[in-house]
Amino acid sequence: xxxxxxxxxxxxxxxxxxxxxxxxxxxxxxxxxxxxxxxxxxxxxxxxxxxxxxxxxxxxxxxxxxxxxxxxxxxxxxxxxxxxxxxxxxxxxxxxxxxxxxxxxxxxxxxxxxxxxxxxxxxxxxxxxxxxxxxxxxxxxxxxxxxxxxxxxxxxxxxxxxxxxxxxxxxxxxxxxxxxxxxxxxxxxxxxxxxxxxxxxxxxxxxxxxxxxxxxxxxxxxxxxxxxxxxxxxxxxxxxxxxxxxxxxxxxxxxxxxxxxxxxxxxxxxxxxxxxxxxxxxxxxxxxxxxxxxxxxxxxxxxxxxx
Amino acid sequence: xxxxxxxxxxxxxxxxxxxxxxxxxxxxxxxxxxxxxxxxxxxxxxxxxxxxxxxxxxxxxxxxxxxxxxxxxxxxxxxxxxxxxxxxxxxxxxxxxxxxxxxxxxxxxxxxxxxxxxx
Numbered sequence: 001x002x003x004x005x006x007x008x009x010x011x012x013x014x015x016x017x018x019x020x021x022x023x024x025x026x027x028x029x030x031x032x033x034x035x036x037x038x039x040x041x042x043x044x045x046x047x048x049x050x051x052x053x054x055x056x057x058x059x060x061x062x063x064x065x066x067x068x069x070x071x072x073x074x075x076x077x078x079x080x081x082x083x084x085x086x087x088x089x090x091x092x093x094x095x096x097x098x099x100x101x102x103x104x105x106x107x108x109x110x111x112x113x114x115x116x117x118x119x120x121x122x123x124x125x126x127x128x129x130x131x132x133x134x135x136x137x138x139x140x141x142x143x144x145x146x147x148x149x150x151x152x153x154x155x156x157x158x159x160x161x162x163x164x165x166x167x168x169x170x171x172x173x174x175x176x177x178x179x180x181x182x183x184x185x186x187x188x189x190x191x192x193x194x195x196x197x198x199x200x201x202x203x204x205x206x207x208x209x210x211x212x213x214x215x216x217x218x219x220x221x222x223x224x225x226x227x228x229x230x231x232x233x234x235x236x237x238x239x240x241x242x243x244x245x246x247x248x249x250x251x252x253x254x255x256x257x258x259x260x261x262x263x264x265x266x267x268x269x270x271x272x273x274x275x276x277x278x279x280x281x282x283x284x285x286x287x288x289x290x291x292x293x294x295x296x297x298x299x300x301x302x303x304x305x306x307x
Numbered sequence: 308x309x310x311x312x313x314x315x316x317x318x319x320x321x322x323x324x325x326x327x328x329x330x331x332x333x334x335x336x337x338x339x340x341x342x343x344x345x346x347x348x349x350x351x352x353x354x355x356x357x358x359x360x361x362x363x364x365x366x367x368x369x370x371x372x373x374x375x376x377x378x379x380x381x382x383x384x385x386x387x388x389x390x391x392x393x394x395x396x397x398x399x400x401x402x403x404x405x406x407x408x409x410x411x412x413x414x415x416x417x418x419x420x421x422x423x424x425x426x
Contacts, residue, residue, distance in 0.1 A: 077361075077364065082356060082357060083354055083356055083357020083358070083360050083361050084357060084360075085360075086360045086361070086363060086364040086386045086389075087364055088363075088364055088367045088368070088386065088389055088390035089367065089368065089390070111389060111390075113360070113385070113386055113389055115357065115360060115382055118356055118357050118360075
């Protein structure tokens with residue numbers, strides 16, 4: 001069963017909730033995995049002390065060109081929906097080839113420039129090339145961390161992705177981290193990145209349920225609504241967790257009543273929670289009285305597991 | 308010898324287009340025969356990414372040795388450089404005036420992009 005913790009607005013408490021749920025489910029003897037999909041700025045690892053770690057490079061395919069076979073027909077650049085290829089004719093090169101009296105130069109005078117940051121690795125350019133001038137190589141976009149965390153003397157899997165600085169696209173890495181083969185795991189918790197565009201969508205896609213974490217502020221409400229619209233389009237069941245709950249909860253309560261969405265949990269605006277977070281501590285470990293705030297969520301998950 | 312000028316209109320009295328990648332039109336002017344050809348660039352005007360790359364590839368295929376435009380971004384510049392097309396910048400002139408300035412060697416060859424992408 002895959003559950004995502006998403007939000008819309010950043011900083012509402014997704015990681016706080018993900019880490020707490022990971023801990024609570026594991027303490028109940030449920031085999032749980034946590035995947036931190038906020039690959040641009042992963043932070044769950046700061047709160048967990050892994051017993052074992054394995055790092056692999058995450059790579060994507062990019063095209064490579066054999067210019068001696070290139071006819072300059074432009075089938076590849078015409079096909080590319082991302083304008084990542086520029087087919088140009090190097091007249092100076094072409095003259096060289098014509099007048100060379102020595103061993104033939106491996107050059108046709110045609111050149112294809114690849115702008116790899118625009119390439120989406122679709123594989124289309126090699127498919128449409130009629131002279132088989134295109135093959136594939138790989139380039140690294142980030143790292144995947146595969147760790148084991150000890151909770152209550154039970155080892156639970158924890159994975160996260162870390163995108164290389166300068167990379168423009170996170171979805172390719174998010175997809176790779178999510179697709180890791182998890183054996184013997186009952187519940188996978190996915191800590192999603194903030195927002196409601198490609199990165200967040202890639203994280204919540206194909207999940208069985210999403211908990212949206214919000215805060216009772218105008219910005220929180222605005223972005224919560226965007227996230228709700230996103231989940232409705234994706235047709236994923238969801239409910240709301242109000243973090244930093246206070247007298248302003250009416251903002252969220254009114255919205256949820258109007259939209260007929262269930263508020264399943266509230267976590268109060270307690271400074272001690274922020275203090276624990278700032279010290280890299282999962283707050284329910286330090287403030288166990290707050291475990292009760294998660295009871296309806298745990299019941300919901302246990303019920304779904306049984307059915 | 309041919310040069311490309313980014314233009315807002317289809318004739319030599321049109322104002323030059325300040326943008327290269329998302330220019331409305333390119334005028335390909337033949338300096339020897341003193342005639343010209345109009346190329347529409349609307350497909351790149353609307354491109355989300357890579358407009359400069361494709362505009363550069365398109366004008367280089369016309370066999371031009373130089374481009375006169377208002378501004379040139381990094382990806383466009385890289386593509387033009389690879390195609391051995393020189394870049395000259397100009398402001399607030401018509402296409403006709405730009406050609407004149409080029410022929411009188413008033414314009415300076417650019418060694419780099421002068422703006423960021425999506426400026």
